[in-house]
Amino acid sequence: MTFHDGLADTAPPTTTVVETDVLIVGSGPAGASAALFLSTLGVSNIMITKYRWTANTPRAHITNQRTMEIFRDLGIEEEVLADATPHHMIGDTVFCTAIAGEEIGRILTWGNHPARHADYELASPSLNCDIPQTYLEPIFVRNATMRGTQTQFSTEYLGHKQDDEGVDVRVLNRLTGSEYTIRAKYLIGADGARSRVAADLGLPYEGQMDIAGSMNITFKAELGQLCGHRPSVLYWVIQPGANVGGIGAGLVRMVRPWNEWLIVWGFDLEQGVPEVTEDDALRIVRNLVGDPGLDVEITGISLWGNNEQYATSLHRSRVFCAGDAVHKHPPSNGLGSNTSIQDSYNLAWKVAVVLNGHAGPGLLDTYTTERAPVARQIVLRANKSAREFGGLFEALGLDMAETADQLAARIEERKDNSPAGAAKRAAVREAMELKNYEFNAHGVEMGQRYESTAVVSDGTARPEPTRDPELYYEQSTYPGVRLPHAWVGDNERKYSTHDLAPYGRFTVITGITGEAWVAAAKNAADRLGVPVETVVIGPGRAVTDLYFDWAGLCGVAKDGSVLVRPDKHVGWRCHNLSADPEAELMTALTRILDRGEAT
């Protein structure tokens, strides 16, 4: 037996072997959520993580609607909201020369513009919010551990070897210095952008690492006076140097309103990695805030590389990678943690049904088929968004200015009552408009559609989007897309259609004239041994289409049906009640579950 990291020849023999169904490496958003999903589904799992606790810097924060509705599904949405800055306080995004300096403009972001708010309200039972990673990870770890995860801190992944039945993973207890082996049926490498699991697996990647340099400076300072009237998570600062490295421009990000902050400031990687002292950090903070005497406590400084790289395959046999391990990109669009959690949501139910014998192993291959295109999409989108700051720099003349005075003069030009001033104002407005692709990209966040053997075609052509698919999300039940949200219920209760189809089971949704689907689904479930629930929507039935929204969204006739997968993506739909609905459902379910031909 040789371990992939090549340490096997020199490592001392290990005698202790611990067994579990799934071993997860990493307790970040990808790993800790995977642990929570698996424990919720009753799958035995161990989560190991290298350090003594969870994230110590508040990197991820914008938590989009797709992720919030996953939290709702898992019963942790209220806990997250209790620690979060709410939706209405995150979106008055400011572009300025310093927080106390000249304001260039604002855009209402994350669905906060009244013209966009309806899109967000209509799309999901949950609104987006801002929760720093330092607050979110403990919620995952606490709930995962309470539901069954064995969490091992200060435990480092060293290497693995897989065979036909499982994976032997060598780990190091960093407190005792002892090594031992964990034998798992499956391994999930959620060990971040420099993933050792992915390297050991030899996953194929496209793109490049370390294309630009960024530094994070965390600090405490009271900025309520400057920010409270224009509440946002993001204050973008255009100063000389703001277009060097980094994530598009200088960023002062609210961590807690209005006294905890994180600055992202770029540096030129070609000049080497700088040493940033506390004095340097203080100077940067005061410059970006625009107050040379500001009372500041610097709480942390760290340097990191911006990446533009994605894996084209996310697994090999029994070993899967999720999160930043397979998509590496700048934080633009706030997609990293969100996508990491959504990777694990896609993977965990598949692992659960394969482990309990309800699905064939081919279902696991659809993790790559479905999530690798998402990895590519978000890496390219985030990098494009960072580059699109270029338009604003050009419009303002930052690319031509070397000093603060020169820049100030160029920014002043937009005030001129002259053709040049008017042209500059128009260019600034156009450049700001483009930033909607970073801050209001609802289609990117919600519109992921899967094409794989775990999605069965209904024989129709996919409808063309009627609006820009990156900015706008259009609900539909076309196979492979996320289940549309509509409010349903009765005189006592109000549910989202998402609440009708909880994680861990398939759900068939139909209408009153389609009630024959109920018996068909029960028979198919009995024959396959898989839980399939049914919901009839209509007056006097389980729930009523309270606002008649579902009727417009369901995409099938009243006697048709929509088969929803456990991850709330549409697995198949049938437009009308067919002659043999049980046979139709059997065919769809056996294909999704890789169970061979329906019998």
Ligand SMILES: Cc1cc2nc3c(=O)[nH]c(=O)nc-3n(C[C@H](O)[C@H](O)[C@H](O)COP(=O)(O)OP(=O)(O)OC[C@H]3O[C@@H](n4cnc5c(N)ncnc54)[C@H](O)[C@@H]3O)c2cc1C
């Ligand atoms: C400034 C900044 C702002 C951001 N803002 C957002 C945002 O608003 N929204 C968003 O969605 N994303 C955002 N992101 C991105 C987000 O932080 C990452 O995408 C996310 O943390 C990735 O999660 P992960 O679980 O894949 O990896 P990580 O969070 O990197 O976690 C990796 C885990 O693996 C563990 N580990 C590593 N090696 C080993 C080993 N050998 N053995 C055991 N354990 C190991 C680590 O201890 C850690 O627990 C931001 C990032 C930055 C830098």
